[in-house]
Amino acid sequence: MERTFQKVEEILKKHEYKKENLIRILLDVQKQYRYLPEDVINYIGVALQLPPAKIYGVGTFYAQFSLKPKGKYTILLCDGTACHMEGSISLLKAIEEELNIKPGEVTKDLVFSVDQVGCLGACALAPAMVINEEVYGNLTPEKVKEIIKKLKEGEKDAQ
Secondary structure (H helix, E strand, C coil), X not given: CCCCCHHHHHHHHHCCCCHHHHHHHHHHXXXXXXXXXXXXXXXXXXXXXXXXXXXXXXXXXXXXXXXXXXXXXXXXXXCCHHHHHCCHHXXXXXXXHHHCCCCCEECCCCCEEEEEEXXXXXXXXXXCEEXXXXXXXXXXXXXXXXXXXXXXXXXXXXX
16 A cells, blocks of 8 residues: 655644754654654655655664554553562563563554563552553553453444
């Protein structure tokens, strides 16, 4: 399927086709597509007269960007010291059991993805995770499974 670049054009126009707005442009692209697609990176390179390698450099340097598709629900599981000591490994096992994916992977339907991160800055809530910017703390494997099941049910209801 050939991608149309209408949304990308809207993003570029919003940022006045300025090279110095590259990070903002990429943030908007990431929000639109849930990752930075190769063809979109190339399109932006032509539009801004930047080599794609420079855009890839920015896209790989900053942690908020991804070159692979992310799920509609992006789960970030904290494995910082406090969360690790409070049992984040058991939470990861619960996520893996519930979704059948490992960190860095996305479900086949692109609904869920999971990543382990060094610290979420929510140490007082350890163990913690973030799903699409919503923080969940003081978790147990059972609570994690319950949260994921509710999100799955919401997806079924939306169809």
